[in-house]
Amino acid sequence: MATREELHTLIDSMPEEAIDAARRLLSHFQVWPPAVPPQVEESRQSYEQRLKEVQASGTDLGGLGVGGGMVEWPEDPPKGGLRTGYWSFDHSDGETVMVETHRYKDGYELAIIERIRIEGEHLFYTHEITGPGHKHDERDVMFDLT
Numbered sequence: 001m002a003t004r005e006e007l008h009t010l011i012d013s014m015p016e017e018a019i020d021a022a023r024r025l026l027s028h029f030q031v032w033p034p035a036v037p038p039q040v041e042e043s044r045q046s047y048e049q050r051l052k053e054v055q056a057s058g059t060d061l062g063g064l065g066v067g068g069g070m071v072e073w074p075e076d077p078p079k080g081g082l083r084t085g086y087w088s089f090d091h092s093d094g095e096t097v098m099v100e101t102h103r104y105k106d107g108y109e110l111a112i113i114e115r116i117r118i119e120g121e122h123l124f125y126t127h128e129i130t131g132p133g134h135k136h137d138e139r140d141v142m143f144d145l146t
Contacts (some may be wrong), residue, residue: 124142
């Protein structure tokens with residue numbers, strides 16, 4: 001188990017440019033166990049709500065995934081959101097596989113929905129993305145399977 005003296009030695013040997021990042025990180029350990037940052041709790045609630053909506057629709061839930069991100073929680077992130085990271089899950093809508101991903105960059109969210117289906121000799125891929133200001137874009141790609 002590390003000692004306070006070992007931590008003091010590490011801090012004393014750090015380059016000056018790293019001191020601010022170390023302070024921010026260590027400040028989260030003033031209470032143990034550390035409190036869940038509000039941004040993480042908001043993201044968890046959003047994830048659980050969307051998951052319940054998909055389950056209530058009666059679709060088959062294929063898989064769940066929660067992705068990592070930076071272990072940095074800025075003191076004043078833009079829009080109060082997650083700094084960087086993502087969560088994702090997939091499910092079926094009839095014969096269509098749907099993958100829903102929510103990505104975060106510097107507190108801004110991108111909601112991405114991918115749909116993949118096969119019809120006859122073609123594989124169809126649709127990619128929808130909604131970002132800040134509700135800006136929306138959608139692309140369709142058809143692949144020939146013959």
